[in-house]
Amino acid sequence: MAVSARRGTPLNIDEISAAALRLVDAGGVEGLSMRKLAAELAVNPMSLYHHVESKEALLELVCATAARRMSLPSDDGRPWQEQLRALALAYHRHARQHPALWIYVHGHPRMVADRRMSLWQVLERILRLAGVPEEELRRTSDVLYAFVSGIISSQLRGHLPDDPEETGRSLNIAVELIVRGLEGGAAGAGARG
Secondary structure, eight states, rough: BBBBBBTTBBHHHHHHHHHHHHHHHHHTTTGOOHHHHHHHSOOOHHHTHHHHTTTHHHHHHHHHHHHHSSSSOOOOOOOOHHHHHHHHHHHHHHHHHHHHHHHHHHTTTHHHHTTTTTHHHHHHHHHTTTTTOOOGGGHHHHHHHHHHHHHHHHHTTTTTTHHHHHHHHHHHHHHHHHHHHHHHHHHHEEEOO
């Protein structure tokens, strides 16, 4: 690890990603540069390249850091409907905490498509509890993700009121539509099987 004479301590990847996330939250993705990040960390900009090869790689790191920080519901025995509501609210809260990063990620589909992300794993676990057949998990999770993401995108881009109470109502309506649809689908599949 490179040590800066000004800092006296080695940089680490967690420190870099946390500082970069703070810069993105404060000034958007456009406000993040290797020079600004180096200044934030009190290091020479070249020392960052020992840890990340480019701004693109840095943004992937920031996205992964933000995703790990999302508070996702655990499998605590609650009904799947409650777990799904909790997941939607956690996802919405996360998007509101990091709006610039959220918009950036949704402009780069490969970042959203990584099925190893905890968000996808939790969603698929909940869908299994809801009775979604294994062969339909991918399609169902994609549709639900697009539905909730569309609401969040509309809000962040100013197409829906930025009133937290109104947003909560809109999100609750969306989640209830999803829950009812899944309940109907599971009941329909049971009647067919």
